[in-house]
Amino acid sequence: MEQAVIAALLLVGLVIGAGVGASYARAQRGWKDYKTIRTTVPGARRTAWMATRAVITKIGVIALLLFGAAAYAASASDHDRADPGPTPTPTVTATPGHRAGR
Secondary structure (H helix, E strand, O other): OHHHHHHHHHHHHHHHHHHHHHHHHHHHHHHHHHHHHHHHHHHHHHHHHHHHHHHHHHHHHHHHHHHHHHHHHHHOOOOOOOOOOOOOOOOOOOOOOOOOOO
């Protein structure tokens, strides 16, 4: 009887020990990952800000070009390049026996 109790306690101890050991290993791995990522965050943050700055600069340049093109189109006169307008055609006067449209 004494050996069965000792065997059961040993088995329970092994199961609990394996669970605690796995949790401890997971916690150690989490801390190691946290420390590794914490050291890489400033570089990643700097890279993200550089990419954002590049996008904002491109958008700004495009906006300035569009604004300049619209301002140029609004202020430029078209008289130099305009085609001559249509000239009126002489109208035919109706004769007394002929009514227009019939």
